Amino acid sequence: MDQAIDRRPPENRGALRPILQIDKLTVRFGGLAALSAVDFELRPGEIRAVIGPNGAGKSTFFNCITGVLRPTSGRILFDGEDITGLSADRISQKGIARSYQITNIMPNVTALENARIAAQSRRHGWNFIRHRDSFTDLTEKAEQALAAVGLLSKAYEFAANLSHGEQRNLEIGIALATEPKLLCLDEPTAGMSAGETNETTALVRRIAKDLTILIVEHDMQLVMELASRITVFNYGSVLADGTPAEIQQNPRVQEVYLKT
Amino acid sequence: MDILSSIPWELLLIQTVNGIVTGMILALVASGLTLIFGIMDVVNFAHGELFMLGAYLGVIVVATTGNFWIGLVVAAGVVAILGAALQVSTLRPLIGRDPLNTILVTFGISLILQNYALWQFGTVVRKVSEPIGSYFTLFYLQYPWYRIFVAGLAAAIIGALYVFLKYSKFGVWIRATTQDRTMAQAMGIPVPLVYTGVFALGAGMAAASGVLFAPLGGVAPTMGLDWVLKAFIVVVVGGMGNLGGSIVAAILISLLEAYASIWVSPSQAVIVSFIALILTLLFKPTGLFGTTVTR
Amino acid sequence: MSAVAASATPLVQVEGLHTYYGKSHILHGVSLTVQPGEVVGLLGRNGVGKSTTLKSIVGLVHAAQGQVLYEGRSVTSVPPHKLAQIGIAYVPEDRRIFRLLTVMENLRVGFDRAGVTEQRKRELLDKVFAYFPVLADRRNQAGGTLSGGEQQMLAIARAMMLEPKIILLDEPTEGLMPRMVSQIRQIIEALHREGVAILLVEQNVPLTLETSQRVYILEKGMVRHHCASSEIHVDHDVIKQYLGV
Numbered sequence: 001m002d003q004a005i006d007r008r009p010p011e012n013r014g015a016l017r018p019i020l021q022i023d024k025l026t027v028r029f030g031g032l033a034a035l036s037a038v039d040f041e042l043r044p045g046e047i048r049a050v051i052g053p054n055g056a057g058k059s060t061f062f063n064c065i066t067g068v069l070r071p072t073s074g075r076i077l078f079d080g081e082d083i084t085g086l087s088a089d090r091i092s093q094k095g096i097a098r099s100y101q102i103t104n105i106m107p108n109v110t111a112l113e114n115a116r117i118a119a120q121s122r123r124h125g126w127n128f129i130r131h132r133d134s135f136t137d138l139t140e141k142a143e144q145a146l147a148a149v150g151l152l153s154k155a156y157e158f159a160a161n162l163s164h165g166e167q168r169n170l171e172i173g174i175a176l177a178t179e180p181k182l183l184c185l186d187e188p189t190a191g192m193s194a195g196e197t198n199e200t201t202a203l204v205r206r207i208a209k210d211l212t213i214l215i216v217e218h219d220m221q222l223v224m225e226l227a228s229r230i231t232v233f234n235y236g237s238v239l240a241d242g243t244p245a246e247i248q249q250n251p252r253v254q255e256v257y258l259k260t
Numbered sequence: 261m262d263i264l265s266s267i268p269w270e271l272l273l274i275q276t277v278n279g280i281v282t283g284m285i286l287a288l289v290a291s292g293l294t295l296i297f298g299i300m301d302v303v304n305f306a307h308g309e310l311f312m313l314g315a316y317l318g319v320i321v322v323a324t325t326g327n328f329w330i331g332l333v334v335a336a337g338v339v340a341i342l343g344a345a346l347q348v349s350t351l352r353p354l355i356g357r358d359p360l361n362t363i364l365v366t367f368g369i370s371l372i373l374q375n376y377a378l379w380q381f382g383t384v385v386r387k388v389s390e391p392i393g394s395y396f397t398l399f400y401l402q403y404p405w406y407r408i409f410v411a412g413l414a415a416a417i418i419g420a421l422y423v424f425l426k427y428s429k430f431g432v433w434i435r436a437t438t439q440d441r442t443m444a445q446a447m448g449i450p451v452p453l454v455y456t457g458v459f460a461l462g463a464g465m466a467a468a469s470g471v472l473f474a475p476l477g478g479v480a481p482t483m484g485l486d487w488v489l490k491a492f493i494v495v496v497v498g499g500m501g502n503l504g505g506s507i508v509a510a511i512l513i514s515l516l517e518a519y520a521s522i523w524v525s526p527s528q529a530v531i532v533s534f535i536a537l538i539l540t541l542l543f544k545p546t547g548l549f550g551t552t553v554t555r
Numbered sequence: 556m557s558a559v560a561a562s563a564t565p566l567v568q569v570e571g572l573h574t575y576y577g578k579s580h581i582l583h584g585v586s587l588t589v590q591p592g593e594v595v596g597l598l599g600r601n602g603v604g605k606s607t608t609l610k611s612i613v614g615l616v617h618a619a620q621g622q623v624l625y626e627g628r629s630v631t632s633v634p635p636h637k638l639a640q641i642g643i644a645y646v647p648e649d650r651r652i653f654r655l656l657t658v659m660e661n662l663r664v665g666f667d668r669a670g671v672t673e674q675r676k677r678e679l680l681d682k683v684f685a686y687f688p689v690l691a692d693r694r695n696q697a698g699g700t701l702s703g704g705e706q707q708m709l710a711i712a713r714a715m716m717l718e719p720k721i722i723l724l725d726e727p728t729e730g731l732m733p734r735m736v737s738q739i740r741q742i743i744e745a746l747h748r749e750g751v752a753i754l755l756v757e758q759n760v761p762l763t764l765e766t767s768q769r770v771y772i773l774e775k776g777m778v779r780h781h782c783a784s785s786e787i788h789v790d791h792d793v794i795k796q797y798l799g800v
Binding site for chain 3: 051053054055102103163164167187190191192193194197218219220232247248250253254257258259260
């Protein structure tokens with residue numbers, strides 16, 4: 001089933017309504033509260049970084065939004081629609097894409113095929129009869145995704161043969177090929193050298209023009225350069241929320257990070 | 261309606277005794293298997309052949325020395341050493357790799373050992389007489405004391421294993437390695453040695469079961485097949501890696517089979533074991549006493 | 556060995572260590588040293604490779620390039636259990652005590668080594684119970700029933716039973732309440748007085764600067780800064796740059 005894609009630039013997209021609205025999100029594992037009544041709001045077009053010490057609840061937060069984990073209580077609204085507790089594949093169909101900390105690409109097919117399969121999940125999913133290569137719109141979409149992450153020249157390379165940095169970028173490319181409205185990036189530069197990190201930072205900045213991006217990262221330089229807003233988590237709650245400058249000057253944030 | 265009198269009480273009680281005897285031997289075989297799986301994550305398809313080799317060795321030693329007990333000890337000891345050698349040469353290099361590799365290796369070893377036994381000993385079933393020849397009266401039967409003795413000895417061996425695991429230094433090493441192999445290494449436990457030791461222990465127990473069973477059923481190159489199949493069912497039903505669970509499951513399944521063979525032929529009674537397996541996998545896949553273990 | 560020679564040979568020396576997790580290049584050439592009896596801090600944000608560095612020293616992570624020297628000898632390919640036997644103890648993040656073994660059994664694993672007399676075993680137990688009285692009270696309880704702080708104590712006690720020359724401590728104060736954190740500080744100081752070297756990975760900057768003689772700061776798998784702890788403080792620019800926000 002073909003999806004209608006909203007091509008309006010973010011600012012015109014009913015800018016009053018947040019793309020992601022989260023109310024009192026709570027996740028308990030036995031007696032432990034991984035997230036405690038978290039409220040969160042994301043405006044379309046933002047690049048929001050989520051930071052915080054180990055065990056602060058960042059991954060749990062991500063997992064709830066992307067359908068990997070079902071919250072104990074609370075509500076998640078995406079573009080006005082309640083997506084709380086939906087399965088991961090349903091959430092992907094709604095327009096939220098995610099990249100993973102441990103690279104999740106298919107190593108035995110080409111980069112282009114990786115992207116094409118992802119694109120296929122959004123269109124023509126149920127069409128069994130035609131040959132896969134005859135869907136020219138899918139190939140086009142896949143090529144666009146690869147170009148956006150700088151891998152078009154490597155389209156016919158087997159994914160296993162790409163360098164680590166290229167594989168991480170392919171991960172982002174696959175997510176892009178599903179035509180998301182919200183892209184969730186989970187530590188995209190983990191295990192990358194300084195050079196690869198810079199490339200990825202530039203990449204994210206490029207693709208952010210048409211998307212909203214939520215990113216978990218430990219690399220503070222990247223976070224400060226890229227993010228329009230930063231949310232700091234600690235012990236399952238939101239500790240602070242603001243522009244990079246505000247967060248840097250926030251004494252409580254420094255305290256949490258330096259454990260003074 | 262005198263239903264009560266139509267129930268063959270005596271037969272049931274006799275079969276209960278038979279079931280417990282077979283169950284204890286099966287428990288001994290299965291404990292070796294579950295120990296090896298629980299600690300090393302190795303599915304030992306060669307376990308039945310170790311049982312069979314133990315039986316043959318026992319027969320040979322008994323024929324040479326005339327003493328059953330020497331046969332038992334020698335068979336268990338030699339097969340334990342063989343097990344250690346097999347583990348060091350074929351399984352140790354595979355530690356940390358895909359478990360499928362170990363399954364293929366142990367399956368290959370089982371084929372080699374079976375064919376070796378065929379070549380060496382031929383297909384004629386060997387007999388060995390029981391060391392305790394006396395009988396007692398059980399209802400209308402003359403029941404061999406040896407069978408009761410086997411059940412008792414198997415229970416004693418399993419009991420000794422339990423005490424060993426709980427209180428001895430090597431037992432603590434084994435339990436620590438099972439729980440957290442990485443930290444066991446970091447604490448100075450020579451994990452490769454522990455693995456070899458456990459495999460040898462399991463092999464020795466299988467061999468001992470083989471010798472104990474030999475007077476009851478005869479010795480043939482394919483005798484291990486039936487036992488290893490049932491042992492795997494017991495291990496799955498009892499919970500993989502759970503020693504107490506395998507013992508309970510072994511007795512339970514053997515009792516069910518023994519009762520079933522009152523009404524159907526023994527080869528059909530085996531179906532009962534498979535039904536138990538299917539039911540367990542459907543309703544409690546981790547086994548009756550199993551828990552999901554995080555590695 | 557004269558005093559000069561003793562300080563010339565570091566207890567632990569890591570040179571140009573490169574490690575990978577699959578294709579992920581975690582350590583990009585880490586080099587550091589720990590002198591006998593020294594407490595050395597390893598600081599850095601999450602994910603920079605601090606834990607991986609410790610794991611590489613103790614042989615739990617394979618080094619693709621570079622080497623680890625212990626008392627001047629290369630131990631890069633020595634199996635972890637041998638390293639524990641020659642004096643390198645490891646206390647991991649999240650403790651990882653043997654949950655189904657009792658406290659005594661956890662400790663026993665440490666002193667059931669070759670060449671330890673019964674007398675020495677008793678002495679070690681007494682020492683460890685003096686350091687951690689709460690463990691004495693719970694000696695027959697299963698490890699899994701202890702609280703987080705008690706498990707941390709047990710993890711350190713267990714390492715002490717190895718009579719190590721160096722303890723690799725990975726984030727011992729994580730998840731502990733402030734009272735326990737100061738207990739950990741006291742334990743580190745007591746171990747230091749006994750002459751045990753410690754390589755301390757921590758997120759708690761003040762604690763690290765107070766207890767260690769030198770610190771290394773890691774970022775993205777490389778050592779970015781190295782100095783005596785007395786030369787910097789929590790508000791120093793270097794700290795803010797590599798550890799702050």
